[in-house]
Amino acid sequence: MEEEKREKGVILLDFWVSPFSQRLKIAMDEKNVEFECIEEDIPNNKSQLLLKSNPVYKKIPVLIHDGKPICESMVILRYIDEVWPHQAPLLPSDPYSRAIASFWADFIDKKVYDLGTKIWMRSGEVQETAKQELLAVMKTLEGELGEKEFFGGDVFGFVDITLVPFYAWFHAYEIFAKFSFEEECPKIVAWAKRCMQRDSVCKALPEPKKVYEYLLDLKATYNLY
Amino acid sequence: MAREKGVVLLDFWVSPFGQRVRIALAEKGVDYEYKEQDLINKSEHLLKSNPVYKKIPVLLRDGKPISESLIIVQYIDEVWSNKAPLLPAEPLARANARFWADFIDKKVYECGTRLWKLVGEEQEAAKKEFIEIFKLLQGELGDRKFFGGETFGFLDLALVPFVAWFYAYETFAKFSMDEECPKIVAWAKRCMERESVSKTLSDPNKVYEFVLFLKKKFGVEY
Numbered sequence: 552m553e554e555e556k557r558e559k560g561v562i563l564l565d566f567w568v569s570p571f572s573q574r575l576k577i578a579m580d581e582k583n584v585e586f587e588c589i590e591e592d593i594p595n596n597k598s599q600l601l602l603k604s605n606p607v608y609k610k611i612p613v614l615i616h617d618g619k620p621i622c623e624s625m626v627i628l629r630y631i632d633e634v635w636p637h638q639a640p641l642l643p644s645d646p647y648s649r650a651i652a653s654f655w656a657d658f659i660d661k662k663v664y665d666l667g668t669k670i671w672m673r674s675g676e677v678q679e680t681a682k683q684e685l686l687a688v689m690k691t692l693e694g695e696l697g698e699k700e701f702f703g704g705d706v707f708g709f710v711d712i713t714l715v716p717f718y719a720w721f722h723a724y725e726i727f728a729k730f731s732f733e734e735e736c737p738k739i740v741a742w743a744k745r746c747m748q749r750d751s752v753c754k755a756l757p758e759p760k761k762v763y764e765y766l767l768d769l770k771a772t773y774n775l776y
Numbered sequence: 777m778a779r780e781k782g783v784v785l786l787d788f789w790v791s792p793f794g795q796r797v798r799i800a801l802a803e804k805g806v807d808y809e810y811k812e813q814d815l816i817n818k819s820e821h822l823l824k825s826n827p828v829y830k831k832i833p834v835l836l837r838d839g840k841p842i843s844e845s846l847i848i849v850q851y852i853d854e855v856w857s858n859k860a861p862l863l864p865a866e867p868l869a870r871a872n873a874r875f876w877a878d879f880i881d882k883k884v885y886e887c888g889t890r891l892w893k894l895v896g897e898e899q900e901a902a903k904k905e906f907i908e909i910f911k912l913l914q915g916e917l918g919d920r921k922f923f924g925g926e927t928f929g930f931l932d933l934a935l936v937p938f939v940a941w942f943y944a945y946e947t948f949a950k951f952s953m954d955e956e957c958p959k960i961v962a963w964a965k966r967c968m969e970r971e972s973v974s975k976t977l978s979d980p981n982k983v984y985e986f987v988l989f990l991k992k993k994f995g996v997e998y
Contacts, residue, residue, distance in 0.1 A: 646854040
């Protein structure tokens, strides 16, 4: 079998609204890594490149580095940190702090998106329960943040990057489930605003209004009211 | 608060997640105190050490807790880095190991649970899914001795504890892993040649009895 010529450089298979993709854009921007973004047509028209690069899940984001694909945003985030370690290290250097950061990033990854999805997709009791659970998650995260500037302390890092893309979804969640993040978890909102002062973050996150419109479109498409 | 020195593992005897940690500690030759937990009446120690999930395993080192089995294993690999490296050195190989360990975490236990909790058509569907999951893993293994290549590593230990559950799954859902995924079974036998694995994994008959106990508890026909 002929060995394919590997394209050099960094490519990100992306979808504009994906918070998972945005984690990686933020990380690479922080590290001044040049990359090419290829927007995928999700969900109906996934490219051959995507299907070949992520045969297991067929999902974005996929990072393709010198032709070799890496999948799953948290795996990719660790990879980025290991390949470009010198600028803006995302994880702390001591093993215990790294384990704690990994724990909280994993907690965010397990909880936030699925609960958020129930908030915009569902209604009635299911939506209400999801809202309460999401607020409980945010309150737990507020406890972990404490009085620190960022989850990593003084330095913007791994946990901040994992969570901050969901800030662009707050507006939509608030409208669909009728509540206010500012009232319920003001420290998280204050933290998010601090993150948004960073170029890497405000460039990566979509406008909250556009996220809301995207979800309204999806609800109409799937007849969810 | 006076911190207990040394390494302590809060665990439950049959937990494949706890066993990942035990295998890692054994591979590295780390001395630790094993504390069996009552999962019905959870101890203050457990609840305080893992307030977020209230689950085992939890590793404590000099009183400081770490939770989530794969996070604990990576911590162990970083702290006791001079012996038996578990993750490969090269970033792409590490990413590949983490990807597949995450795949195992997302799929195997949950699908396995459906194998004994469900009956009829739903169980059939779970069985098909379970076999597909392991066929994918078989593809990833290829003709290598271990998932890590020549050496036993992170991905091997992420998966191997579930091998002790094969007998229970096969019996309840009526299939044979040896027929469906012979390379996985062969890989499992190679892993069992390692003391860290053979001393840690539960006896498949005991796992079967445990699952039977769970079936009775959940009112699933048996």
